[in-house]
Amino acid sequence: MSPRDRELAVAIIESFDSKPEMLIQLLHGFVDKFGYVSEAAIRLIADELNLSRADVHGVVSYYHDFRTEKPGRHIVKICQAEACQAMGSRKLTEHVERRLGVELHQDSEAVSLQPVYCLGNCACAPAVMIDGKTWGRVTSERFDALIEQELNT
Ligand code: FES
Structure with a gap:
């Protein structure tokens, strides 16, 4: 984590008064600012909130909103829910995977391809x-x- 990113990360943590009960909101702040919650961020959050790394990691891995890998520069989501499936979203997904060179749930430097349900x-x-x-x-x-x-x- 660069010094500048660390400064931003500490500011996010302090904006929630370093309260462990604000962990989820704080993690959303990291996603909004950085696009993901890096391993370095997990260490920093754990230290600042006086939690174990396993505690923070457990929350990050439980919720789909949080990821530990840097996403692509662009985020493409394709609806996989019923109405879209009935109208050909599976075929469209196959096309998009070929076009972007990534499969659902994968990232390239340029793009992250994600399923969404409606x-x-x-x-x-x-x-x-x-x-x-x-x-x-x-x-x-x-x-x-x-x-x-x-x-x-
Ligand atoms: S099912 Fe795809 S937008 Fe609602």
């Missing part, structure tokens, strides 16, 4: 989210155009 866009299935923006009725061709557009903006 984006609240069921009427326009299949739905995809790229860097927080939701798109509906996504075909393979439309995905290629969207990813080109979104990664180059």
Whole structure:
């Protein structure tokens, strides 16, 4: 962890008064700032909150929102829930995996590909989210155009 990142990390911890009962909120703060909770961050949080590393690690690994690996620069989520599956999200997922060169749950330096279970866009299935923006009725061709557009903006 760089000195600057450590400074930011300590500021996050102190913004929750270094209270162990605020661990989950604090971890969300790390994800918002860094995109993940590194092993170095887990050590720092444990020390500052007077918890064991196993305690912090246990919470990080229990919740899907937290990850210990650095994500790709862009986050692509494909809905795998029922309405989207009925409209071809599995086939779309196979296309996206080939197009991006990563499988679901994997990361490259450029992109992280994640499943999601309903984006609240069921009427326009299949739905995809790229860097927080939701798109509906996504075909393979439309995905290629969207990813080109979104990664180059
Ligand atoms: S099921 Fe895919 S957006 Fe709701």
